[in-house]
Amino acid sequence: MNLFADIRALVIDCLTDLTTEGVLPDGLGFDNVTVEPPRDASHGDMATNAAMVLAKPAGSKPRDIADALAAKLMGDARIVSAEVAGPGFLNLRLDASVWAGVVKAALTQPDFGTSDLGAGKKINVEYVSANPTGPLHVGHTRGAIFGDALASLLDYAGFDVTREYYINDGGGQVDVVARSVYLRYLEAHGQEVTFEDGTYPGHYLIAAGEALKDKVGDAYVDQPEDVWLADVRVFATDAMMDLVREDLASLGIKMDNFFSEKSLYGTGRIEEAIADLKSKDLIYWGTLKPPKGKMPDDWQPREQWLFKSTDFGDDEDRAVQKGDGAWTYFAPDIAYHFDKVSRGFDALVDVFGADHTGYVKRMKAAVAALSGGTVPLDVKLAQIVRLFKDGSEFKMSKRAGTFITVQDLVDQVGKDVARFIMLMRKNDTPFDFDFDKVTEQSKDNPVFYVQYAHARVHSVLRKAADAGIDLSDLAGADMSLAATEPENALAAKMAEWPRVVEVAARSNEPHRVAQYLYDLASEVHSLWNRGNDDASLRFLQDDNIPASQAKIALIRAASVVISHGLGILGVTPAEEMR
Template sequence: MNLFADIRALVIDCLTDLTAEGVLPAGLAFDNVAVEPPRDATHGDMATNAAMVLAKPAGAKPRDIADALAAKLANDDRIVSADVAGPGFLNLRLAGDVWAGVVRSALTDADFGKSALGANKKINVEYVSANPTGPLHVGHTRGAVFGDALASLLDYAGYDVTREYYINDGGAQVDVLARSVYLRYLEAHGQEVTFEDGTYPGDYLIAAGEALKAKVGDAYVGKGEDVWLADVREFGTEAMMDMIRDDLASIGVKMDVFYSEKSLYGTGRIEAAIDDLKGKGLIYRGTLEPPKGKLPEDWEAREQTLFKSTEFGDDVDRPIQKSDGAWTYFAPDIAYHFDKVSRGFDELIDVFGADHGGYVKRMKAAVAALSGNSVPLDIKLTQLVKLFKNGEPFKMSKRAGTFIMLRDLVEQVGSDVTRFHMLTRKNDAPLDFDFDKVTEQSKDNPVFYVQYASARIHSVIRKAGEAGIDVSDLANADLSLASHEAELAMAAKLAEWPRLVEIAAKGHEPHRIAFYLYDLASELHGLWNRGNDDTSLRFLQPDNVPATQAKIALIKSVSVVISHGLGILGVTPAEEMR
């Protein structure tokens, strides 16, 4: 049930009737007609902009259209009133049994709020994709949580979602990893070692060095890189990927696909992608002007092989092969996305850290060229996370060398708190993670506030059972006994859930789910507090079982939606608070 979609369909039907009657001219497009919550709740339950958006193409006054539409809408039993406001906005008030229908739908329909928006389109969400040179750190955590929640949201909205991790194991950093593991291997053999030349000093490699010793004994001791580098590179990469998989599991992230960058080299895949672009006339030999500011690593003041990315909205054409024939960093990324397009995905989403902002236009250009503009690519950038404790910047551990590990964060506050808080800001806004605030029990802590609402509802249901009140068939309760304005306001907030899901899915914005849950929890807590002064609003009415059942049906439906929303965010709803 999507009440907003249902009322919008009613509005469109009425507009169609007005067209048939000659009140509106034929051929009007109704695509921009919306039905949404009014900005001021005192104005009604819903509002439509129909008269405003149709006035100019219809050559009519907005109020005239609004008056005619209001008269049509008043004939529907669901509409109590349709009032014209201002220049032509139309405010609607709905009948009480409409809200009862929302509550019953939430209680009986396991798919309440789910959408067919995605139409089972195949969508690839690539996220985390950290270099396999160590455990995940706090910066990766935000991308991991955001990408995972986005994937869950899209699945909930009817898409066929693939969660993917791109293993950056084709570059020089993996050789550095191998040398670092080798140092820990020598250390495991009792040798003193020094980490130089950019090698990774983190304690997390101690276990890898000991594991390598257990595997090969002293076979590599005192040997040159020509003997051990390739083997240790593969061994170290797999060891780090095992660690990364454990990190992801600790925060509830499970990937469908791990795709190796190394698999692109020596297999003809890069060449195939570039040949595809050549066949479209998008590859040429040329020399680029030096960019302003700091020169990127792949820039050369020589003739090289370039991709015509400016034909697809990029600022400059991009080098894909250096003058010595070596591929630039961009070439394997093109090949990787060519592989995604070839796998038949209808849409692609990449979740990058904020430091990849300069990569957005070139990747969008590449995918547009490779797919003939048929596969959209959305790149979501996640901003930095700053940790605070006692009002001061906080560093928890040096076990990883120079960064703070994801597992440290989860060990401090738990996966649920970490995930929810990471989604309390839009992905491209900076995020402060204050350990004191995310664990305090107050309205200012959205994690606690939503979980407290869930726990309160479960507590009421338990108490009703202890009092001998049957709550096994709440969908058939007499919901007219829960018709106070505050109770109807909560039902109205429930009705927004299916609409909110579609808005969040269309915008690729899972943070909207967290915001909505906070608002819904506010309605629950507000109603609870009003019961302190007005006993008729208390959920348990000892002398009136039917009223108790109606009120518990209402809050149970809130619990159902909270559970759905937290499920999208990857958070377990609380049944009690300790």
């Protein structure tokens, strides 16, 4: 059940009738006609912009169209009133029986709120993709949580989702971690070592060094680098990815696929991708323009192979292969996305860190070129998270080994708090994570506020069961006994759930789900608090079992919706607060 979609269909039917009757001209498109919650709830239950968007193409005044549409809509039993406001917006109020239908749908339809928006289309969501140089730290957390919640949201909206991690194991940073593990290996053999030349001194490498000793004994002790580097590189990468998988699991994240950048080198896969672009006349031998602004001292023009990314909206063409034949950093990224396109995905989403802003246009250009414009790529940037505790900001230094890990975060606040809090804000806005605030039991702590609403409902269910009230058929309750204005307001907020799912999925914005859950929880708490002053709004009505069943059905339906939403966010609903 999607009430907003149903009422929009009604609006379109009425507009079609007005066209048939000659009130509106033929050939009008209705794609931009929307039915949404009004900005001010006092204006009604829903609002449509139909008259506003059709006035100009119809050559009519908005109010004239709105008046004609209102008259048509009033012929439907679900519409109690249709009032024209301002220049031509149409505000609708719905019959109370509609809200009873929402409650019943939430209680009886396990898929309430799910959507066929995705129509089974295959979509690849790539996220985290941190270098395999150690455990994940807080800098990776927001992108990891965002990407995972987005994948769940798209799955809920009917897409066939693949969660993917791109292992950046093709660059020189993996050599650095291999050398760092080798130092810990020597240390495991009793040698004193010094971490120099940018090697990582983190304690997390001690276990890897000892494991390497257990595997090869003293075979690499005091051996030149060309003897052990290749083997230790593979060993170190595997060891670090084991740590990464453990960190992902602690956040409730399980990937469908891990893709190695290293697998692109020496296998012809980069060459194949570049050849595809060459066949489309999109690779040429040329020289890039000098960088804008202050000229770097070491800049000099040099010829190399360039990709015509400006043909696809980029600011400049991009180098893919240097004059000496070496690939640029961009080349394997092109090959990786060529592989995605070749795997038959209908759409791609990349979740990058905020430091990858300059990469967005070139990746979009590459995917457009590789797919012939048939596979859209949406790049989502996850802004950094600043951590605060006791009024002071935490600082991180990975090379110094003093960074804050995902495990540190989960150990302090738990998976559910970490996930919900980081999803309350849009991914591309800066975010401060205050350990003190996220553990408060107050309205200002959104995860507590939502969890408390869900737990309150289950508290009522337990009390009702203790009182001997039959809860076996709440969907059959007489909802006319729970149809006051504040009760209808809660049902109306529930009715928004399917629409929220579709809007969030269309825009790839899971924060909309978190914010909606906060608003829904607010309606539950508001109704609870009203019951303190107005006995008729209390969920348990003395000596009136039918009224109790209706009111419990209402809040039980709300808890079901909260549970669905928390499921998308990867948060476990609480049945009691401790």
